[in-house]
Every structure is written in structure tokens, then in C-alpha cells.
Amino acid sequence: MSEEQIRSLERQFDERIARDEKIEPKDWMPEKYRKTHIRQMSQHAHSEIVGMLPEGNWITRAPSLRRKVALLAKVQDEAGHGLYLYSATETLGISRDEMYEQLHTGKAKYSSIFNYPTVTWADMGAVGWLVDGAAIINQVPLCNTSYGPYARAMIRVCKEESFHQRQGFEIMMKLANGSPEQKELAQDALNRWWWPSLMMLGPTDAESVHTEQSMKWKLKRKSNDDLRQQFIDQTVPQAELIGLTIPDPDLKWNEERGSYDFGDINWDEFWQVVKGHGPCNKERMKARIGAWEEGEWIRDAAMAHAEKKQERKQKQAV
Amino acid sequence: MSEEQIRSLERQFDERIARDEKIEPKDWMPEKYRKTHIRQMSQHAHSEIVGMLPEGNWITRAPSLRRKVALLAKVQDEAGHGLYLYSATETLGISRDEMYEQLHTGKAKYSSIFNYPTVTWADMGAVGWLVDGAAIINQVPLCNTSYGPYARAMIRVCKEESFHQRQGFEIMMKLANGSPEQKELAQDALNRWWWPSLMMLGPTDAESVHTEQSMKWKLKRKSNDDLRQQFIDQTVPQAELIGLTIPDPDLKWNEERGSYDFGDINWDEFWQVVKGHGPCNKERMKARIGAWEEGEWIRDAAMAHAEKKQERKQKQAV
């Protein structure tokens, strides 16, 4: 194709997106669009899969059968999200195995929040309430993103995430209304998860790359700082409702802005974790790579069995 | 050597034993004496090592620091017994590695009692009281056995075993005098360990092989049935003292014999366990073989390091 032709295709492509049309797998798309989507979507899929680990950590120790069942179901939903996000990403011409490879070698990222340990049962509440809460704020706009398979996956994901978020909040509420010990557990979990949750909305706009292009492609519709403000404004009243204190002495309502002012985020910590030096980065990768490597003989067996079955069928047909 | 000469040596050898002289590693001995001792002594060493497992099972869950320390020390003593029994056996011209090999391939046996699981904490009491108790009865006569290294090892072993036995009895006593729940734990442990402990003294005399020869060599000084009677007569009053009931409806004092009569032993169970089909035979071997295999790179490293160190020393000397 001549450069002229490409430019014309690009123009048409941009116009389609501007008209809110969805881009589908078989449509022409700029290479950069494809690559950016593979990066973001696979990162999103990886986050679901790695995100199973901190919550999986409490399945065997859940305090009641009801909570155990809910937690199992939640972690299973995350596996499901991973599954259809990987499938959606595969429509862009990359295999799941390649994506795993990128995850295991550190080429692909996943959400840094999952590099914090789940230290007590209350973390199951805090993760649902705050981490899923922040995730939803990140993800709701993606239900209208330009790439069809991603947008459709996100609609499904968001529906389940908001159920998870309510479930997490309910765990926190129960603890906050429980014995003094339970209330302490809840407050402690909030103290530990608050700041990392704010970081989940991404670096400040000043430090953020890719934003402009992503806006155009509707991979991003609000800036990180706007999303963060939205998360804070939504979450603070919820904490108040159940009598927990946000661990930020600078937090206060700003009448003029109609929003909460809040304290400084420790971006050094953020970058340390992003760069692979958070509390659990190594553990998380060890778990994922371990599962993958231990799974090799099983995947081989399944493949060999399928081939043998096929052969047997063909022989019978002859 | 002519047959004549051998017969003469054998005669002298038998006379030495009859005179209660000790046979030492460098002394001439009949091949059968050597083999029989290797079999019995290595079996004894293996029993110490495998015997670490059922008790090791409760180290991380011991109910108090005092008990944890005592249990650790006890299991460590067993390792120590293993160590000097292996050393004593090595004087007969077999290496520790060869003995392990025999254990791991099932060629060598170990005491069947260790193929029962330790199900509750009270089993730490029952094992000490009953299993070590029965072991002592088996072993005390061996302090005077004819093979010097074995006799000396047994003197040391017996001293520690009787300490262990008292420790086990003390655990049982504490439980038996404790809460109703604790007393139930103690009674339950006694119920489960009583019969296997009786079996520890070996098959009935009618079924026992090797006995006559072993008597002559002082590898055995009383018959299995006599030892069993001794164990029962010694243990029943101890149970009564702490208010526990021996789980044998046929048990009763026989005034005439001056001993307890007791019920039938389930020899089918005994032989099933001996043949490798007890509750934990597979687990015990898995643990031992696992430790051995996982230790390979470590033993190799230690050897390589020692060699390199030696070389470096020699080079410096040049």
C-alpha cells in the first residue's frame, strides 16, 4: 500500500471512531492501534489472573461457609474475566501462550495493587471495596471504547465487578459493626489498602504517557487525576457510613471544588512496585510461573490425547 | 581356610560368646553372624529414623513451648540413635548409603509401629509411654548382647529411651488429670496404640523365626511372648494409676500365673502392616525417599567442596 492509501485508511478509521462506530477484528486498523490494544488488554487480562492470588490466599481460611462460597465465586469470576479478556486480545493476532510468555518474562505488566499481601481476613473486604471500586472507575468508560471485542468484554466485566465491590463493602460493614476486634481489623485493612488503591488510578497526569492517543481511541476518557478524584469522592462517604476513618490527615471536603482535597501520594512507593520491587512481586510471578511450568505435562497430555482421538476417528472412517 | 580351621574358629567364637566376651569389629566372626547383625542393627537404625516422622508430625502444633522443646529434643535424640546405630552397623562392613538403599527399596524393614498415624496430640503421650516402653523391653537385654559396638550403642539408647518413656507417660498423666476433653484424648490414644504396641514385641513364639540362633548370640534373650507379658504386666498398673482403661475386655489378673491374661491379638493386621500395607507405610517411605532425593545436590555439593578445599590446601603446600 502506498503511503497515500494508508493515510486515507487512517483518516477513515479515525472518523469511524469519532462517529462511535466499533472497530472489529477483521477491520483494517493502524499497527499502533493493534499494539496499544494488545498491551492494554493483555495487561488487563493478566491483572485478573494475578489478582486471583491475593484473594485465593484466604479461601482455605474464610471465617464462614457463606463467605468461603462467595470468595470462591469471586475468584472464579476473575478467572472468567481473564479468560474472555485473553480471548478478546487473541482477536488482535496474539496467542494466549504468547501473552503468558510476556507476563512470565516481565515484558507485560499487571496491576501493581496485586503486589500487596493480604494480611488478614479484612483484606478480603478492603480489596473488594477499594480495589474493585477503583477498577470499576477505571473500567466503566471502557464499555464504550472503540475496539468492539474489548468493549463487549468490559460490559460483562463491569457488571460482575460492581457485584464484587458491593460484596467487599458488605464484608467491611459487617466487620465495622462487629466486635471491637473486628472493627480494628477493618480499620487496619483500610489503612493499608487506601493509598495503594489511589495509586491504582495511575500516575499523575503530568507523569502519564500515552494519554492523548488513548483518549482519541477511547481507551481512556478521563485523566488519571480526574478518575482518582472521582474514586475519592465516592469512597469517603462510604467509609463514613460504616464508621471507618480514611488514613489521610489532609483529607477534607472542599466546598468550592465540590470535591475532597487529599494528601500527597507516595509516588516513590508506586514506582518501586511498578518496577518489580513491591512486597509480593516475586511471589506473584513465582506462583504464576510455577502453575504454568507444572501445567506443562498436563497441557501436553491433553494435546496428545486430542490428536490420538482424532486419529482414531479418522481410522474408523476409513 | 580349610573347613577344619573354620570349624575350630567357630568353636572358639562360640566359646567366647558363652564366656560373655564381646566380639569386636576386627575379630573373626562367622558370615552368618555378620549378616544377621547387619540385618537387625540396620533395621534398628531405620526404625529410629522412620520413627522421627510420626512424632515430627506434631512439632509445629505442640500445645505449649515446654512440650515443643521436649518433643524436638526427643525427635533429635532419635536421629542421634539412628546415627550411632548406623555407625555401629558400619563396623560390619556396610555403608550408610547401602543401608539407606535397602530401606528405600524395601529390602530392609523397620518397626511396623511407625506405620500408624499420629492423629491427635495425645499420641505424643501414647507413643512415648507405650511405644518407647515396648522398645525398652526389647532393647534392655541387648545392652549385654555379644557384639561390642551394638551393646555399647544400646546402653546409650536405653538410657535415653527410658527418659522418653517417662516423658510420654507424663504427657498422658497430664491429659488424664486434665479437662474431660483432655482425658478423652488420652483414652482415645491409648485405645489406638495399645494393640499395635503389643504387636511391637513381635509375632508369637510359634511363628517367630531366627530365635534359637539369636538366643545363642545374645541378640535375643527372652521369647517374644515373654517380653509381651512383661510389657503388659508393667503397663497395666501404670494405666490404672492415671485412670485410663486398657482397651481389652479380656484383660484380667491371673493370680496363679502372677501375670495378666489378655485378649487375642489381630495378627492379620500385624502381617498386613509388616508386608507394607499399613496406614502409613507409603507415606513414611515417601518422606524418607523424598528427603534422600532432595538431599542429593546437597551431598554432592558438600563432597565437591571438601575436594576443592583439599586441592587448595595441597596447592598451597607446593
Added chain:
Amino acid sequence: MKDNLYNYILGIADNSLILGQRLGELCGHGPTLETDIACTNISLDLFGQVRSYFQYAAKIAGDNRSEDDIAMLRKEREYKNVLLVEQPNTNFAYTIGRQFLFDVYHLAFLAELQKSTDLTLSAIANKCIKEVSYHERFSSDWVKRLGDGTEESNQKMQKAINDLWTYTDELFHQTEADKVIVAEGAGVDVTKLKVNYYKRVNEILQLANLEIPESKYFQKGGKEGIHTEHLGYLLSELQYMQRAYPNMEW
């Protein structure tokens, strides 16, 4: 009477409880995303069943104890599950083998329990049987896949079956409580399930190119609360929160 029914129900439910817990350990660590989801799903089904059984048992006990008290506040000697289900996830072949050897039994058991004169039990059985027939399909498919797959997978699957075989016979033992409830028509006479069980299991093993173990030595004890050394560790996790924070709501 009530005691026997209570114990009978626990005898059924503890199998699901302990197996569900074992599967829960794997959640997030499965060899593929699909098997991870499937195993978690089975675990979910099993815990759902446990809740139905224990809620009923709690009603029978009639003394304010809750499903969680029954699940998490017993001592190691009070759990009545068979030894099979407490065996560890040594590797995926063991997980699948354990599941398969239990599912075949479980399915046949529930088919009979549907006929129980106890209407609650028959209703629970009726609800569970659909789930369990899915479990059985899943696990026997995987037995075939691993048995038939590669040489390595065949060996691993064979080893798992050989090791787990010793725990199958216990499925068909009856406790005293069982006998009473069977006589009343509310329970299932498991001794009658044995022949068909081995027939079905052997059929699948053959399809999977696996040898049927010949050992005639079996382990039992779980139904009487005498467990393997694996169970204690499982319980220390299962019970941790209820023990450390007693008498609270979650």
C-alpha cells in the same frame, strides 16, 4: 434416633466439606485457566451441598449451633469423611484421581439418596445429583485424557490411581449410625453400591489405558474419625478464623 440422623448427615457432608477445601487450595494455581475454573466450580458446588446438609443438621440438633459451628468447630476425631477425600493435591493427577474415585461413588450414592424417606435428604440429593454428574464427567474425562495422553501423563495418572486405590474400599463401609438410618429407610446402603462402583471405575480406567490396581489391601478409619496425618493440617487452616475469633459474625 436424632443423634443417628445427625451423624449420618455429617458422614455425608464431611466428604464434600473436606474435598471442597482441598480443591479450594488450588484456586488460582490450576494448570490451565479452564481447569482452574472447573475445579473451583466443583469446590463451589461441594460447599453449597455442605451448607444444605449442615443447615439441616443444625435444625436437627436444635441447640442453636450453626452450619459454621458444625463445619469449623469440631475436633480432628469428630470429622467423619472418608480418607480418600483428605488426600493432598500432590499433583494434578492426584487431584483428578481423587476426584474421579470419589465422583463415581458420589453419583451412585446420590441416585439412591433421592429415594430417601427423609424428604429433606431426598430433596438435597435431587438438587446435588445434577452437579455431581457434571463432576463425574469432568473427572473421568481428565482421567482418560491423562491416561491416554503422553507416556509421562500415563505414568503419573497410573501412580495416582495406584496410591489412591487403597482408600476406595472405605466408601462402602457402614458406621453404626449408617446402619440405623438405612434400616429406617432414610439412608443409603452403601454396601450395595460396591460392585457397580468398581465396574464403572474399571471401565473408565480401561478406556484411559490404565491398569486396574490389583492390591487387595485397603485403608479405612475416616468414617470413625481416625484420619491420615494430612487432615490435621487442613483443619488448622479451615478452623483458623473461627478458632482465633470465636463467637463473631462475618
Added chain:
Amino acid sequence: MKDNLYNYILGIADNSLILGQRLGELCGHGPTLETDIACTNISLDLFGQVRSYFQYAAKIAGDNRSEDDIAMLRKEREYKNVLLVEQPNTNFAYTIGRQFLFDVYHLAFLAELQKSTDLTLSAIANKCIKEVSYHERFSSDWVKRLGDGTEESNQKMQKAINDLWTYTDELFHQTEADKVIVAEGAGVDVTKLKVNYYKRVNEILQLANLEIPESKYFQKGGKEGIHTEHLGYLLSELQYMQRAYPNMEW
């Protein structure tokens, strides 16, 4: 004041408690009989130390709590050990690496604690230091053996050191309680031990043909009770009996 001293003692003793427990897991499973005995011996020493510290702490608390209450009835957020000692026995190189990286610190720490103005603490330190100098010799010998041994053992030892390195810096952090007790002259200013610690550690690593990790990123949190996910499982075993059978004598 008393609270600070109590917390200070727990901060010392919890390291021995958790490390002793980790070593206890290995008892009967060591790679050779000799190392099995040695590791159990270290575990024994550590638990002996724990008892001395906790008996003293119980006296300070003065409210009838026992050494076992302190050891086994706290919640996961109340254990003050450094993250290093709770790391699992991934393989023998990790066990040795963890031991070595702790022992070098422990020995230097006790040498200072001997000078404590608190006579009980200085007496305990005086008793323990002989044991710990044996530990340090044992673990550094093994670091050298594994580092210098075969290519495989060198790689394994290097990997363990690399992974555990991230937990070393925490040894030299001070809690609020630490600062108060140090100011009073009863505690050890751990910040002053840091330079010599790395000097000694690096010396051994070099003798062992191992590379000194370059990472400047470190983990902390244990001293404030924020632990890695490994600790919870360890505690569920450690506490099991005391939780399941409360208020009894053993």
C-alpha cells in the same frame, strides 16, 4: 514504659519463635541425618531463648498471662518478627540462606544486648550468645559449602541469597518501642549494626564464590506486624492446639 519494654522483648523473641518454628517443620526431613540434627538443635536453642524472653515479658505484663499465651494467642498483626525469618523452607539453600542472614545479625545484636542496663536482658543475651555463635558458624559453613560446591549448588545458593536479600535491611529498622528502650540504655541501637553486618555477610559470600546482590530495594513491615502471606499459615499450625483447646494445661 512497661509497654515499651514488653514490646521490645517481643520484637526480639518473635524472631526466634518464628525461625524456630520454621526449622521445626524440617525435623525428620533434613537432607542428611547430621544436618537434620543440627537444624533441630538450632530450633531447640531458639525456642529455649523464646521461653526466657517470654517468661520475662509475662512477668512485666504482670497479669497472669503465660509464655504460651504470648507465643500462641496473638493475632497475625501482633507478631513483630522480621519478614526474613518467616520465609518458607523452599529448599535447603533457602533454609541455610535465611539462617545465615539472620545469624550474622543475631550474633552482633546479642553482643550488644549483653551490655543492656536491663539485667535480665543482658543475662539472657549472655546465655544465648554462645548458642548463636555456633549457629552462625554452622550456617556460614554451609553457605560456603553450597556456594563453592557444584555448579548446581552454587546457583541454588545464589538464588536463595538474591531472593532473601530484600529482607535484610529491615533488621536495622527501629520501631517506636525500640527507640524508647534504646534511649533508656536497655536496648540495642540496631542502626549501628548495619555497616558491620553487610561487611561480614559480604565477606562470607565472597569466600563462598557468591555474588553480592546489588538490589537497593528492600521489604519491611514485619516489625510493625505487616507480614508476608507466609506467616498466616505458619500461625494456624503454631496456634492450633491453644486455639482448639483453650485454657488447658499440657
